[in-house]
Amino acid sequence: MFLILKDYGLNAPFNRKYSNKLLYGSFKTDFCLVTERMEEGSETAVVVKNLVKRFGAFTAVDGISFEINKGEVFGLIGPNGAGKTTTLRIISTLLPPTSGEVRVFGNDILRDADKIRRIISYLAEEAGTYRNISGKEYLSIIARIYFDSEEASKAVEEAIEFSGLGDRINDKMKTYSKGMKRRIQIARVLMTKPKLAILDEPTAGLDVFHAQYIRNIIKKYAENGGTVILSSHNMLEVEYLCSRVALMHQGHIVIQDKPQAIKNRLNASNLEEAFVKVVAS
Amino acid sequence: MRKIIPLIEKEVKDLLRDPRIYIGLIIPVIMLPLLGSIMSTAVSTSIQTSMVVLKIAVIDADKTRLSKEFLNLLKNTDMSVYEIDGTDLNSAINWMRELGLEFLIVVEKGFEEDLNNFRVANIRVYAIIYSVGLGSIGKYNAFQTQLQNYIKIFSDMLIYRLNPNVNAETIRKPLNFTFHSILKNNVVKIDPQTFLSQFLMGYSIIVPMILFILSISVVQMAATATAVENEEKTLETLLTLPVSRYEILVAKLLGSSIISVIGGVLFTMGFLIYFESMLKMPGMDISTSFYQVLPPIHLESFLLLGISIMLSIFFITSLGVVIGALSSDVRMANSLLGFVIIPIMVPFFLILYGDPKVMPLAIKLVIYAFPTSYPTLIAREMIINPIPVEAIFGIPYSIVITTVILYVTSLIMSPEKLLTLQHKLRARTVGKEKRQ
Numbered sequence: 202m203f204l205i206l207k208d209y210g211l212n213a214p215f216n217r218k219y220s221n222k223l224l225y226g227s228f229k230t231d232f233c234l235v236t237e238r239m240e241e242g243s244e245t246a247v248v249v250k251n252l253v254k255r256f257g258a259f260t261a262v263d264g265i266s267f268e269i270n271k272g273e274v275f276g277l278i279g280p281n282g283a284g285k286t287t288t289l290r291i292i293s294t295l296l297p298p299t300s301g302e303v304r305v306f307g308n309d310i311l312r313d314a315d316k317i318r319r320i321i322s323y324l325a326e327e328a329g330t331y332r333n334i335s336g337k338e339y340l341s342i343i344a345r346i347y348f349d350s351e352e353a354s355k356a357v358e359e360a361i362e363f364s365g366l367g368d369r370i371n372d373k374m375k376t377y378s379k380g381m382k383r384r385i386q387i388a389r390v391l392m393t394k395p396k397l398a399i400l401d402e403p404t405a406g407l408d409v410f411h412a413q414y415i416r417n418i419i420k421k422y423a424e425n426g427g428t429v430i431l432s433s434h435n436m437l438e439v440e441y442l443c444s445r446v447a448l449m450h451q452g453h454i455v456i457q458d459k460p461q462a463i464k465n466r467l468n469a470s471n472l473e474e475a476f477v478k479v480v481a482s
Numbered sequence: 483m484r485k486i487i488p489l490i491e492k493e494v495k496d497l498l499r500d501p502r503i504y505i506g507l508i509i510p511v512i513m514l515p516l517l518g519s520i521m522s523t524a525v526s527t528s529i530q531t532s533m534v535v536l537k538i539a540v541i542d543a544d545k546t547r548l549s550k551e552f553l554n555l556l557k558n559t560d561m562s563v564y565e566i567d568g569t570d571l572n573s574a575i576n577w578m579r580e581l582g583l584e585f586l587i588v589v590e591k592g593f594e595e596d597l598n599n600f601r602v603a604n605i606r607v608y609a610i611i612y613s614v615g616l617g618s619i620g621k622y623n624a625f626q627t628q629l630q631n632y633i634k635i636f637s638d639m640l641i642y643r644l645n646p647n648v649n650a651e652t653i654r655k656p657l658n659f660t661f662h663s664i665l666k667n668n669v670v671k672i673d674p675q676t677f678l679s680q681f682l683m684g685y686s687i688i689v690p691m692i693l694f695i696l697s698i699s700v701v702q703m704a705a706t707a708t709a710v711e712n713e714e715k716t717l718e719t720l721l722t723l724p725v726s727r728y729e730i731l732v733a734k735l736l737g738s739s740i741i742s743v744i745g746g747v748l749f750t751m752g753f754l755i756y757f758e759s760m761l762k763m764p765g766m767d768i769s770t771s772f773y774q775v776l777p778p779i780h781l782e783s784f785l786l787l788g789i790s791i792m793l794s795i796f797f798i799t800s801l802g803v804v805i806g807a808l809s810s811d812v813r814m815a816n817s818l819l820g821f822v823i824i825p826i827m828v829p830f831f832l833i834l835y836g837d838p839k840v841m842p843l844a845i846k847l848v849i850y851a852f853p854t855s856y857p858t859l860i861a862r863e864m865i866i867n868p869i870p871v872e873a874i875f876g877i878p879y880s881i882v883i884t885t886v887i888l889y890v891t892s893l894i895m896s897p898e899k900l901l902t903l904q905h906k907l908r909a910r911t912v913g914k915e916k917r918q
């Protein structure tokens with residue numbers, strides 16, 4: 202199966218640089234995603250400073266700080282209940298922080314929530330789908346919230362292609378498998394060409410082929426200037442995708458650095474080993 | 483505003499393709515006319531059975547010229563009359579059972595003597611109840627009518643004996659009242675009692691009835707449609723889109739309302755067909771002429787009624803949306819729905835059972851506070867009075883209150899609360915699973 206996304210008027214050297222053909226299982230991909238909504242300016246995409254989130258007496262996030270540069274893929278890893286989802290929900294304006302500061306492209310998470318929602322796209326941990334609406338209709342509905350009708354239908358066509366759902370795109374989403382639902386959601390997130398994509402376990406529930414396919418879409422997306430923050434339990438994925446990683450444990454960031462640097466510092470041969478070392482200690 | 487349109491489209495598509503919703507919409511359209519036709523066939527078959535020749539038994543204990551004449555009278559009407567000799571009631575009844583006779587008339591001794599002396603003559607009537615049903619009622623009614631005729635004939639006879647030159651009818655009914663009702667400024671030749679009972683039974687009940695039944699399904703639909711976003715984890719995505727929470731709720735409201743209005747139209751059609759068939763039922767005295775003599779209703783009144791019904795639906799839908807938006811799942815929404823039934827019902831009852839004009843101010847305010855009151859108010863007043871000003875003020879009021887409700891909800895609907903509710907629910911179900 203060939204999935205070829207059209208050239209969206211990128212400049213030629215850029216196009217040549219990223220049109221390398223990659224073979225993943227049964228997929229052959231040859232496309233670029235253009236993040237049209239990206240503007241020049243602030244190099245720092247996300248600033249998180251002393252972020253605390255309490256649910257009643259329970260502290261889920263306990264004073265974490267990190268920064269994400271434009272074009273980076275930043276990974277949050279950590280055991281279950283570490284506070285990853287909570288952090289991502291705060292950045293995507295769903296939850297207000299108890300204290301601390303969060304800025305997305307210079308916008309304050311509380312004061313400029315409306316502005317932030319226009320430049321982000323959030324993939325929830327267990328994002329649901331509408332039962333009686335087809336994948337294509339769903340993409341079209343979302344696209345028309347962001348774009349005018351012409352631009353929207355172009356975006357939908359692209360999204361359909363990289364969702365890889367083929368003819369099933371016209372079926373009601375209640376007939377989709379878990380993986381298909383995830384793929385339509387990823388397509389939805391990237392379709393809107395966000396300046397910041399917030400992805401909570403993007404490849405959870407996907408088979409190896411589709412997971413790898415999604416990873417490559419994310420990677421290309423960042424290479425084209427998009428910024429990504431994601432959480433994952435797959436250390437291989439994180440190593441492959443992320444320029445920097447923060448390891449969370451019980452609401453704290455225990456260590457954050459480039460994957461290679463983390464391995465060196467902890468004297469581990471891979472991230473998984475590093476992870477286990479940190480959590481066990 | 484442009485952003486709301488795709489959201490409304492989503493709402494309408496998702497709802498209309500949900501079998502639970504479209505079946506709910508179609509059922510009243512099929513059920514009500516079906517019910518109507520079943521009822522009217524039942525009644526007309528019962529009328530037919532009552533048309534069959536009545537079989538009655540007679541015991542003449544008087545055995546006089548006049549009592550014989552009474553028996554002849556019975557035989558000359560459309561009944562088959564079996565005369566029984568002897569006066570034993572039990573054996574007479576046994577014999578009747580064998581032959582399947584239903585009525586026994588016993589002319590008591592002294593029948594002729596009483597009448598000759600202008601005293602009331604006694605006749606005992608026994609009816610064997612073989613079955614209970616509409617048919618038996620029809621039969622009994624037919625029998626009663628016959629008996630009334632005999633009373634008239636005997637009364638004619640007595641009056642003739644007193645004075646052969648007078649009109650017996652005048653003696654029986656020397657005063658004749660013709661009743662008129664004044665509706666708006668029209669004089670209508672209807673007995674006010676008939677008017678009130680028929681009006682209550684018919685015209686004024688249609689609107690509140692339809693609205694009431696419709697409201698219950700509408701509020702449930704809107705609540706479910708909203709709560710399901712939370713339950714199926716689509717709300718989390720929705721809340722991070724560049725649309726405000728208020729816009730999300732408005733889209734819910736408009737989407738559900740579109741379905742509700744379609745449902746309302748279908749339901750009204752079904753109800754009118756049902757009502758028609760009820761009117762056509764023989765024995766039902768709601769004559770179509772009753773409605774023809776009513777003063778004509780202005781087009782504006784119908785327009786006002788239509789608008790107020792729409793606004794009521796919007797209001798009710800907004801209550802459903804509120805409940806859905808504050809619930810973590812459909813089950814919680816359904817259990818909260820009970821509260822909404824109160825604002826739906828209270829105004830209906832108050833308006834059905836009393837005139838708000840003469841009610842204490844507090845109750846009046848309660849009635850006017852609910853947009854659901856206005857359609858009922860208008861439907862009733864548009865026939866007997868000019869449309870009250872309150873009903874006209876009700877239109878902007880209803881729009882404002884619905885908007886305020888949604889806006890306030892959008893302020894208090896926090897994802898934090900909803901996520902925490904879900905978190906707790908999940909913790910509970912996970913805990914249960916572990917224990918099992």
Ligand SMILES: Nc1ncnc2c1ncn2[C@@H]1O[C@H](COP(=O)(O)OP(=O)(O)OP(=O)(O)O)[C@@H](O)[C@H]1O
Binds near residue numbers: 260261279326903
């Ligand atoms: N709404 C909430 N109310 C109360 N506690 C919460 C809520 N959401 C999360 N928590 C708690 O906060 C902690 C962090 O949860 P979070 O979902 O952020 O973890 P996570 O790192 O995403 O875990 P996982 O890898 O399992 O997805 C957990 O202990 C969780 O039980």
Ligand SMILES: [Mg+2]
Binds near residue numbers: 285286287326401
């Ligand atoms: Mg999580």
